[in-house]
Amino acid sequence: GYTYQEMIIGHHMGTESRDLFLELSWLLPDKGARMSLAYDHETHDQDGPFSETVNELSIGGTGLVSKQFEISASFGYGRIKNPENEAGQSRTVNEFSTAIRYLF
Secondary structure (H helix, E strand, C coil): CCEECCEECCCCCCCCCEEEEEEEEEEEHHHCEEEEEEEEEEEECCCCCCCEEEEEEEEEEEEECCCCEEEEEEEEEEEEECHHHCCCCEEEEEEEEEEEEECC
16 A cells, blocks of 8 residues: 555554444435434554554534524544553543534
């Protein structure tokens, strides 16, 4: 493969990794909205002595406020086991984001 310093170029997973991503979305066309629920499980550096494992769960939504404005928000929770491949460590990560888009 195409690598630089033994890392796959352009891919966040790196080498010797696995990723499982699932998403469930609900479309509400009469309201111009979409809701989604997602789960992501990643294992990095599986050949190393302490593989980093990431589990993330997120929920989000997007909807039209008017014909020209769309608003979206999402929240995600993540748990990282052996971050940076350090044995016995665990970390939690929370993320919240919002956006307003002008459509023309």
